[in-house]
Amino acid sequence: MFSYYMPTRILVGENVVRNNASAFALGRKAIIVTGRSSAQKCGALNDVTDALNKIGVSYDVYDKIENNPTVECAYYGGRFAKDHGADFIIGIGGGSPMDASKAIAVYAVNDIEPMQIFDGNFVNKPLPIIAVPTTAGTGSEVTPYSILTLTKEQTKRNFTCEDCFPKIAFLDGRYTVKLPIQVARNTAVDAMCHAIEGYLNNRATAASDYIALETLRLIGECLPALKSGDFSVPICEKLLFAASLGGIVISQAGTTIVHSMGYQLTFFKDIPHGMANGMLIGAFLDWCGDVCGEKIARVVEAIGLSSVCEFKELMKKLLVNESLFTDEEIEAYLKISMNAKLASAPKTVTIDGERDIYRKSLL
Numbered sequence: 001m002f003s004y005y006m007p008t009r010i011l012v013g014e015n016v017v018r019n020n021a022s023a024f025a026l027g028r029k030a031i032i033v034t035g036r037s038s039a040q041k042c043g044a045l046n047d048v049t050d051a052l053n054k055i056g057v058s059y060d061v062y063d064k065i066e067n068n069p070t071v072e073c074a075y076y077g078g079r080f081a082k083d084h085g086a087d088f089i090i091g092i093g094g095g096s097p098m099d100a101s102k103a104i105a106v107y108a109v110n111d112i113e114p115m116q117i118f119d120g121n122f123v124n125k126p127l128p129i130i131a132v133p134t135t136a137g138t139g140s141e142v143t144p145y146s147i148l149t150l151t152k153e154q155t156k157r158n159f160t161c162e163d164c165f166p167k168i169a170f171l172d173g174r175y176t177v178k179l180p181i182q183v184a185r186n187t188a189v190d191a192m193c194h195a196i197e198g199y200l201n202n203r204a205t206a207a208s209d210y211i212a213l214e215t216l217r218l219i220g221e222c223l224p225a226l227k228s229g230d231f232s233v234p235i236c237e238k239l240l241f242a243a244s245l246g247g248i249v250i251s252q253a254g255t256t257i258v259h260s261m262g263y264q265l266t267f268f269k270d271i272p273h274g275m276a277n278g279m280l281i282g283a284f285l286d287w288c289g290d291v292c293g294e295k296i297a298r299v300v301e302a303i304g305l306s307s308v309c310e311f312k313e314l315m316k317k318l319l320v321n322e323s324l325f326t327d328e329e330i331e332a333y334l335k336i337s338m339n340a341k342l343a344s345a346p347k348t349v350t351i352d353g354e355r356d357i358y359r360k361s362l363l
């Protein structure tokens with residue numbers, strides 16, 4: 001028994017924003033949510049504003065989203081959207097602007113305290129959201145999730161709202177073709193982790209499994225480019241599509257402890273999200289190998305590799321971590337990561353199990 005729900009319309013191809021301007025007619029006033037400069041540099045912001053001008057939709061830009069946005073940052077974005085009379089939100093960027101867009105869409109129409117968003121304690125439906133990813137990894141363009149940083153709690157927390165599935169996702173490989181190679185690698189590894197964690201966790205369904213293996217197969221086809229840095233628009237389009245498929249996997253099945261443990265590496269050491277996951281995923285596979293060995297073999301095969309060992313070598317090749325860790329730091333991370341919801345893990349999570357994964361990965 002399972003259900004499958006994925007309400008986002010996905011439009012894919014070169015110049016897909018300019019060629020589908022009428023799809024932006026979700027209201028009279030849009031708030032565009034971006035980081036400081038990447039949406040502009042890759043051409044996505046220009047394409048979107050041209051499309052809005054073409055169909056006579058007015059807009060304002062909220063460009064204050066930093067990496068790993070805090071709840072407060074999204075809350076002020078919500079005030080901005082409300083003060084500017086937004087009818088809908090357009091998130092352009094990597095996971096940070098897209099995740100923030102979802103929270104902004106909630107805050108814009110609900111007078112709540114910032115932290116109330118995590119209880120689902122709001123009455124009004126969020127504003128409609130359009131997502132334009134400029135990295136290929138997060139999959140946020142097709143999920144109802146928003147991951148926000150909690151400064152006081154020293155970690156990140158997920159808020160989920162079915163109405164936060166973006167209405168439309170525009171995927172154009174032109175937006176990611178000039179990404180710095182390490183960003184392209186980190187984000188591709190994040191997409192792989194979405195597929196692997198979704199495939200191995202106990203909320204996986206027949207539908208999410210099918211999509212997870214296809215995600216891994218597509219990323220496997222892009223490995224030569226990820227290794228060499230020789231990206232073309234078609235390769236980038238394939239990676240973007242794969243990342244969206246990975247997003248669909250987690251929209252059905254969720255992630256598991258690789259993500260909840262990785263958040264600490266990002267919070268305390270500023271390690272990019274995808275890299276943090278990639279540093280932990282090999283030891284995670286060792287940890288759950290006794291209960292899902294067959295599925296792990298299919299993961300490895302789908303990527304086009306022959307063993308878990310080869311997969312770990314691939315992670316080492318793609319990721320460059322220079323941070324050093326101590327036992328004390330690991331104990332501090334464990335205190336936080338053991339507070340996360342762990343029910344979806346493929347086997348019972350114990351503090352010793354997580355300690356082992358951290359130690360094998362970081363020391």
Ligand SMILES: [Fe+2]
Nearest residue numbers: 138190259273
């Ligand atoms: Fe992720």
